Amino acid sequence: MVITQSLTTATSWSTAASDPKLWAMLTQTLLPLYVNTCRWFAGKARQQTGFSARTVHTLPLPDGNVAYLLILEASYADGVPENYLLPLSFIADQTGDALTDVPDKGRIGEVTFGRKSGILVDAIYDGRFRQALLTAIYHNQIVSQTDGQLTFHRGQGLEEGDQELVSRVLPVDSSNSAMTFGDKYFLKLYRKLFQETNPEVDMVAFLTDESHFANIPAFGGSVVWQAADTNPSGSPLRDHADVTLGMMQRMVPNDKDSWMQTGDYLNDFLYGVPQRMFAIREDVFDKVELLGRRTGELHCALYKPTADAAFAPEPFTDDYRQFLIKRFEDLLERRYALLIDNYTKLDAQAQRLAWVFMEAKEMIDTFIADFRTRPLDSLRIRIHGDYHLGQVLATENDFVIIDFEGEPESSITDRKIKHSPLKDVAGMIRSYHYAVSAKLFNSAETDTLDPDHLQRVSDRWFYLIRDTFLDAYLDVFGAPHPLFKNNTEINFLLLIYLLEKAVYELGYEISYRPSWVKIPLKGIIDVVREIEKIRLSDGNVESGVPMLQTGLLQTQRP
Structure with a gap:
């Protein structure tokens, strides 16, 4: 200047x-x-x-x-x-x-x-x-x-x-x-x-x-x-x-963030996909386990008993549930409208996923209503709030977690609201899903491959990595732990936050990267599948709420 x-x-x-x-x-x-x-x-x-x-x-x-x-x-x-x-x-x-x-x-x-x-x-x-x-x-x-x-x-x-x-x-x-x-x-x-x-x-x-x-x-x-x-x-x-x-x-000496590191690991995985070889190096699992443990240790550190009201654990109050439900319902309404307005711009695979999502609206509404009244004994604490692979620096043999400002679009007051630490876990799981989906669906090596085949390969990698991360995370706490009453509550709360995160992502992709819309949509469908399992196990299958229309996801094969 x-x-x-x-x-x-x-x-x-x-x-x-x-x-x-x-x-x-x-x-x-x-x-x-x-x-x-x-x-x-x-x-x-x-x-x-x-x-x-x-x-x-x-x-x-x-x-x-x-x-x-x-x-x-x-x-x-x-x-x-x-x-x-x-x-x-x-x-x-x-x-x-x-x-x-x-x-x-x-x-x-x-x-x-x-x-x-x-x-x-x-x-x-x-x-x-x-x-x-x-x-x-x-x-x-x-x-x-x-x-x-x-x-x-x-x-x-x-x-x-x-x-x-x-x-x-x-x-x-x-x-x-x-x-x-x-x-x-x-x-x-x-x-x-x-x-x-x-x-x-x-x-x-x-x-x-x-x-x-x-x-x-x-x-x-x-x-x-x-x-x-x-x-x-x-x-x-x-x-x-x-x-x-x-x-x-x-200052922390580091080579790259974990998004870049995961991308490097995925390059090795990607090269085998066209040859129909599925291989994940053992050190990839080691790194994912380590990040799961460090995430658990972070939340244990935030759970530390304290007289400071800003960090003292809190229960799932009615006010908190109402806050989360209102935010989620507003978000869903905007995303449904956005999806309908842009449906014809999506590719065939994304359109099938979008249709299943919209057909599952009543099931999602029922799930939200269940959250309003379901007894929950797990606790809430301050969390990172914007947790994903880009917020973790990879050092030579470890990880360093950075950027605790919280969700960029939230007010300062809302960023300080206490949540289940599973909200952070959901953010990291969604980040892993993005990493593999973006790599497989946007690489020259896979351009000629059938999208449905790519989706199956992507799912297999993601489920293995997700489960590895989650198991290592939960092992840090042991059972029982005040933050998590039992596995039933863990599964239920994780679905709440995974669904909220994927629905939030959907708006960005529709507006700025239509070719990536299938990534959050697939995440939403995965969550709705698990919601359906909860309905069946609880015996709460209302006659007026249809089951998930997974048949719509099948392509016509010659």
Whole structure:
């Protein structure tokens, strides 16, 4: 980005926080232009009506200067405003070394503060700012502000002696900003802010400091704005005491995530399919078993007895059931409508699956009604919430679980709702199903093979891997365990979450990848088959609810 904008003010940089006219000028001139070039700003496609400086926090720098953490509010023609974190630094000497490491995309504009001219930059590109963050976290500093305080908390993952480390900004553009320290720690600065602490910080801090769970990047610390109790400006962010601004974790050396690793294993499997050879290497099962155990150990760590209400186990209450049922029923209604509208765009195999799914609507409705009243003694806990192969890093001989922010499309409040840990298990099972289906149905090696044959081969691989993962997972807990009353409840709850996950996936595939629609549809049919088994075993076969129409899945053969 080439700087073309400039601004002049009589206010000095060191006293800028107390000049509201200056911030009003910045939010009307330089900042909107800059923010709209940033990957992390999610409002670019919306009709913007203006920006305002809701809060300006001051952070002292090592050399005696200051940086500011601006809470920037973006307003729109429709919908509620959004709040973003924009740290700002002023580099007065444009010819010195300080600007060397500031890329064009970090330079906001030329500004004269008082009698000093220089460049206003995104502070993440200023080494002084990065060091100030590390120092504050290391020493558990509390920095008072005009609106509350900035609280820096040090976690057990930040080691003694690591208070001064060489830092850099990672070049990857994403919805947050990432900095590394000594290639040993990773600091994520959250850009879009919410009214409460980020669930990722809560989870990682609990797992590191309370449960001592080793298979995550250890919690190094956090940056939190504890707002004042008063709410003079009406800012949405001031309605809650704590707003998470950043989190530090240990860096983890890894080769790839588990999605890529599974893809490598599937390449070996794929090569044998055209020759009608079915082979899975033994080390594939070993890796799947290990991931199953690590997942079980994660949930045991989250089940750890605690006085913290945010992590204490809870039963399946009526309120929780109603929450889940309403979300599921709304989701089903939208997916049925989407499927009907796009039915003619699907290939023949997907159409057969879609027809069976739609014919099974009454059976699914009955299953949901059963969930509303069925006695359940299993417990709910905080879970990962967005668990799949891409959230697991493969190290040389183990796995490290990452990204505890929860479901991206859910509110922060909903991401903190406690579920059965089988919801995470369902996410991983669906991920394995996607891995094998995507590989077999989208590879040149299988283009000429009969789709029904490919489906059978895909199913065999998936069922073996699913059962291997699930058996290893449940072995961690033993029986009985408070999280799972018995196998009957395990099977029932797993079907609830598997069905919800597959129905959710269906919407994305219809809208963006119609050729992949058969993957979630097959997952749905597999679940409905199991629902039918429960109906038969319970003796609850209502005369008005038809059985699964599996005959529709058969193709006409010559």
